[in-house]
Amino acid sequence: MSKRRVVVTGMGVVAPNGHGLKNFSQALRQGQSGLRHLPELEQLKFGCQVAGVPQNIDEIKTSYFSPDELLAMNTAMTFACIAGVDAWKDAGLDLPQFGSDHVHEDTGAIVGTGIGGVDTLAEKVIPQTSQGQVRRLGSTIIEQIMASSVSARFGGLFALGNQVTTNSSACSTGTEALIMGVQRIRDGLADRMMVGGAEGAHPYIWAGFDAMRVLNRNSNDKPTAASRPLSATAKGFIPGSGGGVLVVEALETAQARGARIYAEVLGSALNCGGMRRGGSMTAPSPYSVRRCIRDAMMDAGIQSEELDYINGHLTATGADPLEVGNWLSALELPAERFPVINSTKSMIGHALGAAGAVECIATILQMHEGFIHPSLNSEDLHPDIEKIAGSIPHEALNKAIQVAAKSSFGFGDVNSCVVFRKWAG
Numbered sequence: 158m159s160k161r162r163v164v165v166t167g168m169g170v171v172a173p174n175g176h177g178l179k180n181f182s183q184a185l186r187q188g189q190s191g192l193r194h195l196p197e198l199e200q201l202k203f204g205c206q207v208a209g210v211p212q213n214i215d216e217i218k219t220s221y222f223s224p225d226e227l228l229a230m231n232t233a234m235t236f237a238c239i240a241g242v243d244a245w246k247d248a249g250l251d252l253p254q255f256g257s258d259h260v261h262e263d264t265g266a267i268v269g270t271g272i273g274g275v276d277t278l279a280e281k282v283i284p285q286t287s288q289g290q291v292r293r294l295g296s297t298i299i300e301q302i303m304a305s306s307v308s309a310r311f312g313g314l315f316a317l318g319n320q321v322t323t324n325s326s327a328c329s330t331g332t333e334a335l336i337m338g339v340q341r342i343r344d345g346l347a348d349r350m351m352v353g354g355a356e357g358a359h360p361y362i363w364a365g366f367d368a369m370r371v372l373n374r375n376s377n378d379k380p381t382a383a384s385r386p387l388s389a390t391a392k393g394f395i396p397g398s399g400g401g402v403l404v405v406e407a408l409e410t411a412q413a414r415g416a417r418i419y420a421e422v423l424g425s426a427l428n429c430g431g432m433r434r435g436g437s438m439t440a441p442s443p444y445s446v447r448r449c450i451r452d453a454m455m456d457a458g459i460q461s462e463e464l465d466y467i468n469g470h471l472t473a474t475g476a477d478p479l480e481v482g483n484w485l486s487a488l489e490l491p492a493e494r495f496p497v498i499n500s501t502k503s504m505i506g507h508a509l510g511a512a513g514a515v516e517c518i519a520t521i522l523q524m525h526e527g528f529i530h531p532s533l534n535s536e537d538l539h540p541d542i543e544k545i546a547g548s549i550p551h552e553a554l555n556k557a558i559q560v561a562a563k564s565s566f567g568f569g570d571v572n573s574c575v576v577f578r579k580w581a582g
Contacts, residue, residue, distance in 0.1 A: 160343040164580060166416040167248025167404030168518045169240035173209030173397055173505045176217060177243060182522045185530035186553050190381040190504045192395055201360055205372035207380040209397030209506035210358040211236065229297035230310070231277045233270050236400030236511070237307040237355035238314060241268070244351065245315060248404040249416050253316035263348035263410075265319030266311040267338045268355065268402065269330035271510030271567075274302040276359035307355050319347045327567030328470070329427075330354045331513030335403060336425040336575055342407050349406035353514035358398035362509075366396060371439075371474065384507075386471040386500035387481075387535040387542050387549060394472040397506030401514030403521075418580040420521050423560070424457025426450075430570035440476065441566040443483050449572040450487035450564065457576035459560060461488040464496045464576075466529065466561040468520040471500035472507050478541035480566070485545070492544040496562075499550055503533035513565040513573065520563045524579045529554040 168178060173191025175181040184191070191209050198206040218227060218235050221242055230238065245252065253259065282302060285293050300306055305323040312321040320341065326333045331354030338350035356362065366372050373393040376383035385391040411418055426449045430442025454461065467484060471477050485495065501519045508515055523529055531552045538546055564574045 161345065162408040163339045163342045163405050163422045164408050164411050165403055165405055165419045165422065165521060166411050167244040168419065168521065169243030169247060169402045170515055170518050171211045171236045171240050171400045172515055173211055173399060176211060176239070178247065178522065182526060184504065185519055185522065186528055188504065188531040188533055188553065190533060192380045192383055192506055194377060194380045198360060203360070203367045204370065204374035205367055205393070205395065206377040207373070207383040207395050208358070208363065209395060209508065211399050229300055231274055231301045232357035232359065232398070233274065233355045234301065234306055234310055236357070236398065237268055237402065238310055240353065240355070240400040240402040241311055241314065241351060244402040244404050249414070260316050260318035262318035264315070264317050264350065265341070265347050266308050266317055266321045266351040267324055267334045268308045268311055268351065268353050269324040269334045269510050270307050270355055271325060271327055271330050272356060272362045273304055274306055276357050276361045277301045279361040311351060315351065325510065326571045327569055328507070328509060328512055329565040329567035329571045329573045330510040331401060331515065332517060332563060332565035332573040332575055333427060334514065335405065335517055336427055336573055338405055339422045339425060342405060348410045349404065351402055351404055353400065353402035354511040355400035356398050356509040356511040363396040372396060373473065382534050384473050384503050385534040386473040386503050387477055387532060387538055388473065389537045389539045391473040391477065391539070394474055394502065395506035397508035397512070399505070399508050399511050399515055401511055401518045403514065403517060419525050420577040420580050423459065423576045423578045424453050424455070425575040426452035426456060427573050428452070430572070432570045436570040438570070439568055441570055441572060443479060445570065446483040446566060446572055447487040449574045450484065453562065453574035453576050459576065461490050463560050464488065464562055465558045466523065467496050467498040468516050468561065468563045469498050469500055470564050470566045472502060478539050481542050481545060493547065495545045495548045497529055497548050497550060497556065498545070499530060499532035501530070503535065513563070517563050517575065520561050521577060524558040524561050524577060527555060527557050529556050
């Protein structure tokens with residue numbers, strides 16, 4: 158029995174440089190950075206005082222949810238749920254009525270997070286518990302700190318009756334969620350899945366990375382120049398936050414209801430390097446990265462020459478030249494025939510558990526609208542990347558994309574890669 162084809166029918170995004178598909182797409186096309194200097198990080202003596210935080214969320218969220226609903230939602234949940242509502246509506250689906258008993262038994266959700274509710278733990282649970290004020294925590298505290306907070310909220314918002322769960326695989330989380338949801342549909346276990354990731358905006362979420370000295374401390378006075386993927390002067394990543402949610406569904410289900418289709422998910426792969434062959438807790442094994450790329454291409458049934466565009470993981474660390482080298486090796490293409498590649502993180506920073514989902518949406522928007530966004534701050538390419546200089550855009554390009562790949566690599570030596578094809582009807 159052949160596996161079912163899976164397509165993307167809806168998307169929603171909350172990013173540091175724009176909320177909603179229209180605003181996000183425009184920001185990408187214009188090379189608009191969402192990175193800002195945060196005085197709070199300076200006051201807390203962070204080495205890196207720049208971050209990517211979605212703007213005007215306090216105003217936006219009140220048009221989506223009631224005050225009572227918002228009391229039980231931390232920032233990660235808020236970002237996820239706004240993106241989820243937008244994705245659901247974008248897919249042409251009606252929001253369920255809370256008074257109705259109808260449950261979408263054919264629809265589920267896999268929406269992940271990397272850090273989860275650590276901000277809620279630090280701000281509320283720990284100090285109030287330590288002060289003997291447990292009763293003041295309130296009845297909604299558990300739903301804000303449990304690992305499955307982001308997906309659990311989806312179950313009620315959208316009356317989902319299929320699998321509803323949260324995954325967590327560090328920086329690979331958002332892409333992994335999409336792949337897991339697609340697999341469930343391919344295997345006939347669901348007709349539709351909401352997939353993606355979210356990460357809150359808070360110093361408690363970013364502090365550990367600052368302590369590791371993996372964040373860029375050299376551009377606090379130049380925030381829009383702080384995230385420098387592919388660059389010789391890259392000094393570490395910039396923390397980001399936000400949410401991205403996609404609606405994926407079986408092709409026959411989408412066509413039966415006359416849904417607008419953005420793209421088909423041609424193939425994908427997930428693996429772990431086992432922290433061997435050059436891999437570690439913080440560094441991906443080159444062997445396993447190449448295997449993940451090749452397996453995704455094989456699952457998609459395409460040849461390297463057919464790949465038009467790569468949205469890289471590309472964090473602005475020393476791993477960038479290694480990532481490009483792994484792509485070159487996996488695709489077995491000469492440098493002059495390497496696909497166009499860029500880094501969405503150059504505009505929004507590294508949104509951790511949300512990164513893969515937001516960047517999958519960026520990939521599909523570029524494919525759907527026929528453009529490539531610039532990779533900011535990469536004019537001074539790393540010497541090991543110079544060989545593919547002609548594949549790195551420094552300004553927006555109008556370009557038809559038929560086949561695109563999105564890769565994500567995370568702490569724990571975990572890898573994910575997904576291949577999309579533009580829907581032509």
